Every structure is written in structure tokens, then in C-alpha cells.
Amino acid sequence: DAGVTQSPTHLIKTRGQHVTLRCSPISGHKSVSWYQQVLGQGPQFIFQYYEKEERGRGNFPDRFSARQFPNYSSELNVNALLLGDSALYLCASSLDPTAQLSSYNSPLHFGNGTRLTVT
């Protein structure tokens, strides 16, 4: 089975531009979460979506938005890019948002990320 897939793998944008990142969850997974990982830091939670509805949002400005489609894939959009938005953007999928994180197999499965560079 395919894991979580993200596209593109790398992206270079200019300040002020807009970017769309895409994520396809593992088949059967209905929840998608997005994380931002700045170089040298741990991932920071941005959004969680389940059944096309936003279930949680981290401390990110309104320039960041996301949506989930009927096939459970998701897009992360960032407007008016800043240099500080340069990071690895990780998508993670799980069966549902209430799955206990104490289960033996992590309910969070991460993709390899999209490396965004803003110049």
C-alpha cells in the first residue's frame, strides 16, 4: 500500500507569491494534518482536517489555509509568502482524529514532506 504522498517534493517561490501544497493520505485514512518544520526545529502543528471539516488549527496567521476533498486528499495554501515560511511542510494521515495515540501502531503516518524555499 502506498504511504502518505506529498507533492511537489521541492518548491522555490518568491516573497509575496502564493503556494499550494498537496497531500494524499493512506487509503482508508480520513484525517489529514499539516505540520511546518523549520530547519533545526521540531514540526509545528498547522491544521487538522477530518471529513472535509477543520478540526484544529495551530498558531499560524490567516495567510495559511487548507481544505480537504471528498477523496480525503488535502491542500495547504499559503498566501503572501514571507522568507520565514521557508520550511519542510509535512502531511500526516490517520484513520480518524479521535484515534487514541496510545495505540500500538501510530495513527499518525507522515509523508516525506515538501521543501519550500522562499527567496
Added chain:
Amino acid sequence: GDSVTQMEGPVTLSEEAFLTINCTYTATGYPSLFWYVQYPGEGLQLLLKATKADDKGSNKGFEATYRKETTSFHLEKGSVQVSDSAVYFCALPYNQGGKLIFGQGTELSVKP
């Protein structure tokens, strides 16, 4: 608020050396605790977890014990290999579902 603090890296060891990566946390109650590993160019993978106090998680020779008295979840391995070179993250969940708070990560480099 809830938080996770890890020892700073990078940590450089010779093959077969003993590894300890410290992790302490602040949380309400007694959440599950996790160690994730990120190999170069890849996403995060769950390495091990513990669900309650005094639990010991283990996987691939790595171990970590959930100690509520010291609010710690230190990662250990008795004999590291070059293939263990990666960045290790301590994490705990907050609210419900798939949201994790991560530490800043500790880079491990193992030399032959």
C-alpha cells in the same frame, strides 16, 4: 501550556557507543509519550511509545521509560550503529486526535 524539551544536538558517537537523548515534558495529566525518528530526506516515523507512567517503550534496540516523577522520557540504546544516524524527536499529544507537540529534535551522527 504543554511542552517538550530535548537535549540539544548534534550528538556524535562512535559505532557501538551507548546513546542517551534526554527528553522532559510539561503536560496536564499523564499523556502518552512518543519518540519519532527522521532519517535524511524522509518524513517522521514512530520509533517507540509509552502510554502510562513506568511503561517502557522499545523498538530496534532503543528504549525509553515514562517517568512521571521526573517528567522525563529519555531515549537510550546500548550500542548504536551508523544506520541510526538521524534526527530524533520526543513528542506528546494534546487535545484529541492526531495533534502532536514535538521537541526541537536531536541530531545523532554515528561514525564507523
